[in-house]
Amino acid sequence: xxxxxxxxxxxxxxxxxxxxxxxxMTYAHWRIGKHEESAVFELFFxxxxxxxxxxxxxxxxxxxxxxxxxxxxxxxxxxxxxxxxLCNCEDGYFEYLRSLSTANTPTFKVRALxxxxxxxxxxxxxxxEGPLGLGQLLETxxxxxxxxxxLLATNAARMVLAAKPSPCIEFGLRRAQGPDGxxxxxxxxxxxxxxxxxxxxxxxxxxxxxxxxxxxxxxxxFSSLDDVQELQLLNKKTQxxxxxxxxVLGYRKDGTNDGELAAFVAxxxxxxxxxxxxxxxxxxxxxxxPNFIATAMALDDFGYQPKGIRLDSGDLSAxxxxxxxxxxxxxxxxxxxxxxxxxxxxxxxxxxxxLYQLAESGHGITAFGIGTNLVTCQAQPALGCVYKxxxxxxxxxxxxxxxxxxxxxxxxKNVYRLFGKEGTPLMDYMTMQDESPPKPGDRITCxxxxxxxxxxxxxxxxxxxxHSVVFxxxxxxxxxxxxxxxxxxxxxxxxxxxxAIRRYEDPEEYQMMVSITLYKFLHDLWERNxxxxxxx
Numbered sequence: 006x007x008x009x010x011x012x013x014x015x016x017x018x019x020x021x022x023x024x025x026x027x028x029x030m031t032y033a034h035w036r037i038g039k040h041e042e043s044a045v046f047e048l049f050f051x052x053x054x055x056x057x058x059x060x061x062x063x064x065x066x067x068x069x070x071x072x073x074x075x076x077x078x079x080x081x082x083x084x085x086x087x088x089x090x091l092c093n094c095e096d097g098y099f100e101y102l103r104s105l106s107t108a109n110t111p112t113f114k115v116r117a118l119x120x121x122x123x124x125x126x127x128x129x130x131x132x133x134e135g136p137l138g139l140g141q142l143l144e145t146x147x148x149x150x151x152x153x154x155x156l157l158a159t160n161a162a163r164m165v166l167a168a169k170p171s172p173c174i175e176f177g178l179r180r181a182q183g184p185d186g187x188x189x190x191x192x193x194x195x196x197x198x199x200x201x202x203x204x205x206x207x208x209x210x211x212x213x214x215x216x217x218x219x220x221x222x223x224x225x226x227f228s229s230l231d232d233v234q235e236l237q238l239l240n241k242k243t244q245x246x247x248x249x250x251x252x253v254l255g256y257r258k259d260g261t262n263d264g265e266l267a268a269f270v271a272x273x274x275x276x277x278x279x280x281x282x283x284x285x286x287x288x289x290x291x292x293x294x295p296n297f298i299a300t301a302m303a304l305d306d307f308g309y310q311p312k313g314i315r316l317d318s319g320d321l322s323a324x325x326x327x328x329x330x331x332x333x334x335x336x337x338x339x340x341x342x343x344x345x346x347x348x349x350x351x352x353x354x355x356x357x358x359x360l361y362q363l364a365e366s367g368h369g370i371t372a373f374g375i376g377t378n379l380v381t382c383q384a385q386p387a388l389g390c391v392y393k394x395x396x397x398x399x400x401x402x403x404x405x406x407x408x409x410x411x412x413x414x415x416x417x418k419n420v421y422r423l424f425g426k427e428g429t430p431l432m433d434y435m436t437m438q439d440e441s442p443p444k445p446g447d448r449i450t451c452x453x454x455x456x457x458x459x460x461x462x463x464x465x466x467x468x469x470x471x472h473s474v475v476f477x478x479x480x481x482x483x484x485x486x487x488x489x490x491x492x493x494x495x496x497x498x499x500x501x502x503x504x505a506i507r508r509y510e511d512p513e514e515y516q517m518m519v520s521i522t523l524y525k526f527l528h529d530l531w532e533r534n535x536x537x538x539x540x541x
Contacts, residue, residue: 010485013070014210015185020077020102023145025090028102031138032091035098040138043112045396045417047129048147051410054159054385055357058512059502061162061495062130063193064154065120065475066485068147072115072476075143077102105142108479110135115476120486121158121196121495122471123502125515126410127454128420128433130155130390132472137397144392153186154193156388157380160357161197162499164375166507167360172200173373174216176352177380190380196492203374211488218315218350219272224286227267230254236274241308249274252303258295262287269300273311277304281312281348289316289324294331302335305343313348315374321351322368329369350374356383361509403530409455415530418523420472423449423465430501431463432516433471437523443468451518454527461518 013019034040053060077085082099085091107113113135124130130151133140165173175194181187184206191207201216202208208215227233230250238249253270265287273280282300284293294314301311316324328349336344351363351370356378363370377383393413394402401415417438425431434443434451443449445467453459475482486494505513519527 011070012074013067014188017185018067018071018146018150019081020075020142021081021084022149023142027142027145028085029090031141032094032098034138034141035101036095040101040136042137042398043396044133044135044137044140044394044398046133046140046144046392047395047413048131048133048151048390048392049127049129050155050388050390051126052389053126054156054382054388055163056512057159057163058506058515059123059125059159060155060388061158061197061498062118062122062124062151062155063120063158063196063491064151065117065131067150067154068117068131069115069476069481069485071146071150072107072143073479073481076106079103101138105139106479107135107139107476110139111478112136113139113476113479114474116472117475118471119473119494121491121498123498124155125433125517127414127517128435128471129418132417134417140394148390148392152388152390153189153382155390156382156385157190158193158197158495159388160379160382160384161194161199162495163357163509164360164373164379165198166499167357167364167509168373171370171372173198173375174350175199175202175204175379176374176376178202178204178376180377181380187380192488194379196488197495198492199375200372213488218281218283219268221283221286221317223272224265224268224283227264227271230263230267230270233267233270233274236270238274238277238307240306242306247307249303249307252306253299256299256302258299261292261296265292266296266299269296273300273304277307277309279312280304280309281315281350283315283317284328285316285318285324289319290327294328298331298335301343301347302339302341305341310343310346313350313371315350315352316370317352321353321370322363322366325349325351325369326367327369348372352376354378357509401526401530403527403534405531405535412455412531414454414519414523414527416526419470422469422471423463424467424469426466428467428501429503430515431465432461432518434463434518434520435523436520437526440520440522442470450521452521452524454517454519454524461516463518 082103116132118130175191177190178187181190188207191202191204192211195213201214203217207213233250236249237246240247250270269282282297284297297314304311332344332347348371349369350372352374355375395415403415404413406412419436419438421434423431423434445465449463451461506515
């Protein structure tokens with residue numbers, strides 16, 4: 006059932022969908038009056054997934070639904086009071102939780118990237134500004150709602166790029182991590198460029214086109230042509246009901262499997278306008294392909310356009326080329342234009358590497374059905390987004406570490422995307438919030454935040470501010486865009502970036518640079534906060 010537009014799609018997404026330590030930390034803050042102190046948190050990641058050079062930001066729509074509906078119910082409060090870790094907390098804390106919401110917190114504000122934006126390490130995806138307690142309580146759920154959608158969308162977009170010009174269809178429902186994982190995968194693979202899903206629930210809930218054929222079990226459920234002797238089909242050319250099997254048998258090749266042919270005949274009579282058959286139940290070339298061709302010729306005689314075939318095993322490159330050649334031969338020898346429009350769908354544990362291997366070896370595939378390796382993100386199961394405090398009571402906060410990637414960039418900031426002459430993004434440029442924004446034509450000197458030797462001078466022809474206010478005064482600033490609109494935005498975003506960023510092997514790292522002012526501020530704060538080792 007589809008959720009109302011202002012509540013999360015998954016009913017499990019409530020204020021209790023959090024780690025216990027968020028509630029215990031907030032209690033410790035509450036006891037000494039820190040929970041209302043102003044704070045700024047940033048949600049970002051440190052490394053692009055799949056050994057690639059880009060990530061697609063997704064999940065904002067669900068984050069805003071969660072933020073808008075955030076509250077603890079009476080039942081939630083009673084449960085918290087009953088837990089061993091919280092049963093001794095003061096009653097006043099539970100009253101604070103009971104009254105807490107974003108609607109009655111005027112200082113609470115969210116800035117974010119536009120959903121579907123191509124994003125890079127250390128660029129904040131979501132920025133939370135408001136009371137420390139509320140910001141802390143939101144952390145876990147926001148991470149949950151961004152990590153998988155962004156990872157999945159990136160995985161899907163990479164597969165779409167690898168499969169071009171053939172479309173991709175999401176087939177992952179049965180292998181996904183539960184119902185939510187399945188529907189989330191359907192939603193965000195569509196956003197990232199997949200053309201359809203086999204998931205009927207996702208089709209209903211999100212308005213995604215649904216697609217599918219039949220399984221091997223369907224073919225195995227037939228053993229004799231006797232099962233389809235009486236089937237009739239409307240002949241669109243004569244507008245009369247006619248027996249379909251005799252027409253098929255007129256084109257049959259000797260030696261094919263009877264049960265398989267019976268299954269194809271039954272399916273064609275059930276779905277004459279969209280007949281696409283799985284041809285590898287017994288033997289693709291010796292039985293499945295000729296049985297489909299006989300069925301397709303009969304459909305053509307009756308005035309229908311057969312749809313095509315699906316391959317789910319074997320050497321997909323060689324088999325698809327043989328099937329394509331057979332269709333071309335049928336078209337030429339019989340002058341049937343229908344055989345020039347047939348689809349060859351390939352499935353069978355396809356992943357990004359498989360797609361590039363098929364492209365290199367050559368194939369006749371016109372569409373890919375991709376399931377397990379898409380929806381489970383088999384190549385990398387987590388994105389690794391983090392949520393860090395960068396300002397508290399107006400003062401910058403920094404997280405230091407012996408691991409350089411884990412050092413944060415403190416304070417409120419603005420981020421701009423700088424474009425070159427051809428409209429190609431040159432770099433993302435981060436500044437202190439009170440710095441003047443860069444302008445087209447300005448000569449901008451910038452630095453890598455952590456590599457002292459890396460400096461650049463950039464003269465952009467255009468500048469785009471990446472973040473905007475998406476939630477303020479207790480409500481979303483603007484209605485969420487439709488999935489189709491976000492899908493178009495993702496494709497436009499990908500087309501802006503050069504192939505060097507999008508390519509599968511040895512992609513080029515996209516530059517994230519900071520202003521001279523921010524660089525000095527970062528390193529001064531680093532030195533002030535880092536302990537100095539003493540040696541004797």
